């Protein structure tokens with residue numbers, strides 16, 4: 036890895052930090068092209084009613100089909116996109132694509148469900164954010180109740196007052212708002228009263244410890260009870276095993292999302308799932324196949 040130093044002088048760097056920087060730099064360059072080249076794609080992961088196995092919604096997750104790199108995780112390139120401002124065109128593309136796709140499925144007579152999009156913290160706090168959502172919904176002619184917004188707990192903490200106001204505006208428009216990755220931030224539980232969200236998503240790090248870590252089990256139980264007492268809907272993220280599902284059922288968690296039911300899938304595949312309306316899992320034989 037070479038870097039220009041002074042007048043046409045090259046110096047080799049080998050530290051991990053520089054390699055990371057180089058990778059970030061390359062990703063950033065390619066990100067600019069990715070929009071034009073139509074390299075982004077939305078995958079959809081079903082949200083499931085824990086008692087009926089019915090599909091009650093989906094989360095749209097961005098994928099980058101880069102011509103050379105196999106798979107760049109959204110975690111990696113979304114944070115870079117935030118730093119460079121590219122998050123705005125990318126975010127708009129995500130919302131537009133999800134809304135258009137949903138509208139199309141509705142027109143085709145498929146089961147009508149809300150589709151959630153993830154919103155980066157930075158974007159959420161920007162002035163034009165709510166306006167841009169309004170414009171998209173109007174353009175696509177989608178009823179606002181079928182667009183859901185997922186925001187992380189940590190992003191709300193950056194500016195609580197503003198966050199409360201943005202959530203209020205979104206609710207007023209008729210959108211649903213979910214609190215993503217719950218439990219990973221500072222999660223002062225008392226704040227939950229202020230943030231008038233519709234759903235709270237318990238982060239997968241807690242779900243993974245079910246059956247392994249008694250303390251985390253207690254936390255999950257406690258979170259579910261607390262959320263219910265506030266009349267907020269609760270969904271568990273990253274459910275992979277039958278034991279986790281059983282635990283969540285016993286403790287009255289009403290919705291789940293995870294590989295046990297389905298990975299995020301391409302639009303075409305999600306359409307097939309929607310046609311059936313539900314996902315039946317044969318629990319005894321169900322094995323979650325390792326990530327490819």
Ligand code: C2E
Nearest residue numbers: 096097109110113129153154155273274275292293294299
């Ligand atoms: P997230 O919103 O919390 O999404 C859940 C992540 O967990 C997704 O990873 C999903 O594929 C994965 N997942 C779902 N079920 C399971 C499971 O059972 N086991 C395991 N191991 N993983 C599961 P993904 O798609 O890689 O996305 C990672 C994060 O990147 C998302 O976390 C979200 O914060 C962000 N992201 C993804 N798409 C977008 C987007 O369009 N816009 C923005 N701003 N952020 C996005």
Ligand code: MG
Nearest residue numbers: 094153185215
């Ligand atoms: Mg999410």
Ligand code: MG
Nearest residue numbers: 215216236272
């Ligand atoms: Mg999450």
Ligand code: MG
Nearest residue numbers: 215216238239
């Ligand atoms: Mg997450």
